[in-house]
Amino acid sequence: MRKVLSENQKENRELRGGIDLKEEYIVEGMTCAACAKAVERTALKIAGVKSATVNLSTERLSIEAANKIDREMLFETVENSGYSLKEVKSGRKAVMEIDGMTCAACSVAVEKAISRLEGIKSVSVNLSSDTVSFEYDPDVLRIGQVKAAVEKAGYKAGGLITENLAASRLRKEAATLSYKRKLVFSAIFALPLLIVAMGHMVGLRLPIIIDPHINPLNFAMIQLFLTVPIVIAGKDFYLKGIPNLFRGNPNMDSLVGLGTGAAFAYGIFATAQIALGNHVYVADLYFESAGVIIALISLGKYLENLSRGRTSDAIMKLMSLSPETAYVKRGDGFEEIAIEETEVGDTLLVKPGMRIPVDGEILEGTSSIDQSVITGESIPVDVQKGAKVIGGTTNISGIFEMKATVVGSDTVLSRIIKLVEDAQSSKAPIARMADIVSGYFVPFVLIVAAVTFVTWILLGYGFAFSISMMIAVLVIACPCALGLATPTAIMVGTGKGAELGILFRNGEALEVTHKVDAIVFDKTGTITRGRPELVDIHTMGSLDRDQVLQLSASVARRSSHPLDSAISIAYHGTLLQVSSFEAYPGKGIIAVVNGTEVRIGNHHFVGLSAEEMELVDKVSSKGMTPVSVSVDGKPAAVFGMYAISQLADFRGITDGIVKIDNRMIGLAQKIADSFLAQTRYERKYIITMDDDLLNQFRLAEEEVNKLINEAESIADTGQKKEILTRIKNNYEHYESTVDEEVDLLKQGGPYLQDSYRETKEKSLDMILWDLRNLKLHAEQATYEKMAQLGESGARAYDVALIMASVFFVLGIITSIFITRSVTMPLSAMRKRTRQVAGGEFEGSLELASPPEIEDLARDFDIMCNRLKEMDKIKSDFFSLMAHELRMPLASIKEGTNLLLKGIGEEHKEKRKEVLAIVYEESNHLIDLVNSLLDLSKMEAGVIALNLEETDISALINKAVSGMEPLAIAKKLTVRVDVPEDLPLIKMDREKIMRALRNLIGNAVKFTPEGGCITVSAQPAENGARISVADTGPGIPKEERDAIF
Secondary structure (H helix, E strand, O other), X not given: OHHHHHHHHHHHHHHHHOOOEEEEEEEEOOOOHHHHHHHHHHHHOOOOEEXXXXXXXXXXXXXXXXXXXXXXXXXXXXXXXXXXXXXXOOOEEEEEEEEOOOOHHHHXXXXXXXXXXXXXXXXXXXXXXXXXEEEEOOOOOOHHHHHHHHHHOOOEEEEEEEOOOHHHHHHHHHHHHHHHHHHHHHHHHHHHHHHHHHHHHHOOOOOHHHOOOOOHHHHHHHHHHHHHHHHHHOHHHHHHHHHHHHOOOOOHHHHHHHHHHHHHHHHHHHHHHHHOOOHHHHHHOOHHHHHHHHHHHHHHHHHHHHHHHHHOHHHHHHHOOOOOEEEEEEOOEEEEEEHHHOOOOOEEEEOOOOEOOOEEEEEEOOEEEEOHHHHOOOOOEEEOOOOEEOOOOEEEEOOEEEEEEEOHHHOHHHHHHXXXXXXXXXXXXXXXXXXXXXXXXXXXXXXXXXHHHHHHHHOOOOHHHHHHHHHHHHHHOOOHHHHHHHHHHHHHHHHHHHHOOOOOOOHHHHHHHHHOOOOOOOOHHHOEEEEEEEEEEEEXXXXXXXXXXXXXXXXXXXXXXXXXXXXXHHOXXXXXXXXXXXEEOOOEEEEEEOOEEEEEEOHHXXXXXXXXXXXXXXXXXXXXXXXEEEEOOEEEEEXXXXXEEHHHHOOOOOEEEEEEEHHHHHHHHHHHHHHHHHHOOEEEEEEEEOOOHHHOOOOOHHHHHHHHHHHHHHOOOHHHHHHHHHHHHHHHHHHHHHHHHHHHHHHOOOOOHHHHHHHHHHHHHHHHHHHHHHHHHHHHHHHHHHHHHHHHHHHHHHHHHHHHHHHHHHHHHHHHXXXXXXXXXXXXXXXXXXXXXXXXXXXXXXXXXOHHHHHHHHHHHHXXXXXXXXXXXXXXXXXXXXXXXXXXXXXXHHXXXXXXXXXXXXXXXHHHHHHHHHHHHHHHHHHHHHHHHHHHHHHHOOOOOOEEEEOHHHHHHHHHHHHHHHHHHOOOEEEEEOOOOOOOEEEEHHHHHHHHHHHHHHHHHHOOOOOXXXXXXXXXXXXXXXXXXXXXXXXXXXXXXXXX
């Protein structure tokens, strides 16, 4: 009842608004909810347009206007806003073969002949292939008229090739494939780009050639080369999004285009700076942001397009029910033509297994028709001459001729398809709310991004950091989910409903479904699993259950009738050979099995006696369909067929309402009892109805009470209360009539049904009329209140806008002060860091707020002091090393100078002594250089050891022998104290020898003349401990660690 009233209200609203024009257009170029909102705003600017609604999922613009609108202005205005419109072509495309064309003049003549016809939208003749392609409106023009026009022009019209059902699917698949290619192409480059740019965050090490610390320019260039192909693949973001921004219609593409474009441009700038030597920019490359974001958005668009394609599958399945061809009578025979060529009045031939092409009436023949796709009835309907048939249903058995009474878009199937299309393209209230929000979302994001950039600049941060914050805001904001989730849900919901046989009139009906608390079915027999099953067998005669079932299944497997299929499915044993088989449409089948005649069909066809009919009545009383079987002319069994009800699986249902035909009153009680027993419902009452259900309207008690309660809530004036009183009185009269009729039904006796029906109809009509009037009065009062509230709301809106602006400005100012309390200490710390990097260690950070910054400043000062100490140690090391290098270099210099002057030539011993000193000092110098190299290698972690087994005693003696000349010159005594049982030890002989020479050389240097040096070795864990002791001044213990 609510639904009927809402439709009436809608009609009244349309009458008050003066809307007499509704049109639909296809919109191209939309990518997000902001695009849809922009198109709606643009369309509303056209004079005469009352409302404009865009459905992003179906890419349709629906317009309602009071009169004709300027379409050229509409197309031009929408195109200027960055999108394009196309008319929704209700026509079909067809290609017809033409015989007799020989030159260009012929093609012109054919084109003119067709273009003159009303309903032709476009014509194109191809002389080389002898075909003409045209688009036409099937509601205005028939194919026969086109053929007649061609033949009147002097040519012969051949066969027709229409655009088949797969064309629409192919277009959608082509679009999906295009998005898939872009996604794969982007991913191929985005993955290595992400690894190169962010691999270090997960511990991946890059090759030296592209290491950012060693080869920063290569590091930047490889990212640039990987990003360029991705940007090219996502060119639509820039070619569509950026222009829309300047047109004042920013959308999702604008956000992505701005964000990724800024990241890419700044990445190029940073690469140029690196090429100029500013390697600090290696940390400011944002190529991965641009590339990966484009790849991820491409993934989202691919999945979105894939979802859109799948949501239209329900309509595709409905369209596939209609056959592509039909057999039409031409003269004495039948000719196969395209379904579009059929016209009202044509005589069509329908063979077994074929789908009925159009709605019509049987002229000759009988058959059984499966109408489950339309009615939900799993049991086929037997038809004969004069019966109505529906296009799209299946002819199971028998051949018949029919007259086409409804063709084209007026058939039942076409109207169902149109209903589903309208439901999928409609907007639910929640979707309209989402569109409003998303329409303002993109401009808001752009403002927030700009404020973010300016704020960070004012806080003293550099351009690079500020632009990166702005980019983050731009690319993270995406309104697509907001604008696409609801339309996609409507498409999926209505599509799935159509697939399951439930049709939603519009998106609003789908949205309020969760509030449903009462469901009324006009035929409970249609709420089934869609196929009958053999659930009961009653045998008669000498044959047992298995024998009858084997014979019946052997025959039934040859038939395509659903009841016969149920018999063959029920038997799982070995089937017998059938020698002859003949079907009688509407009656049954006769077959011979191993010489035995078997009949399966209704009780008249089989020939049951009055006593045997008791079994048929018993099966029928259970709500089953009886099927009789005879063997050699003797009744053998009665099968009970039943389409298992899905209602038995429902939960939370307490009341059952059964509606039956008046002609079945005698059987009503038995069927109701059987149904209620199966579904476990508590029967409330039974309502009898006429055949013409579409013209009848009955109310369940709970629904009427709800409507009356709603009426009480709005009856706030004297006139409304008077209407409410009439409603209650009429309903009480209706209820008493129903109760009286139910009592008569329970008694099972006859009564005057027409009288009760007229009484109930009169009461219901009065209830409906008064409810409608009450609603209209309430609506009028609501409209007046809404007008007053609108004026108050406008003032409140202005005040709220001003207050929001004030709070927004205060928020920005407060955030600036709070941020500066953190950023100023950080700026001071950054300045101090640069001083330390320049070698200025003096000074300290005095930062007292906040506490975390103060602790950080204190740790920073400790680090600076430590660096100062390390700097002093480094200076001392260089000073000491200079001294160590100066002595051997001076000795080599003086010795070489003496030799050059010829001193010692007459004394060979003196010459040898000088050369020995030069040799030893050279070795000393080499040892010092090797030590420096070892130190640098140790710091780099790349020092290598050449381990080999060595005699410690021999190594010490060799080192002492090399230093003996220097010791003798200072009159020093050198002692060696090494145990004889020291084992061989693995070591790097050269490095240990170098260390020994350094130790002994230092001892010689710092020991006074006449002193003593002792070199000793003692066993230690896994090795030996070597020490050099002397009688010199020595080194204080507290300085040893620092020196050594």
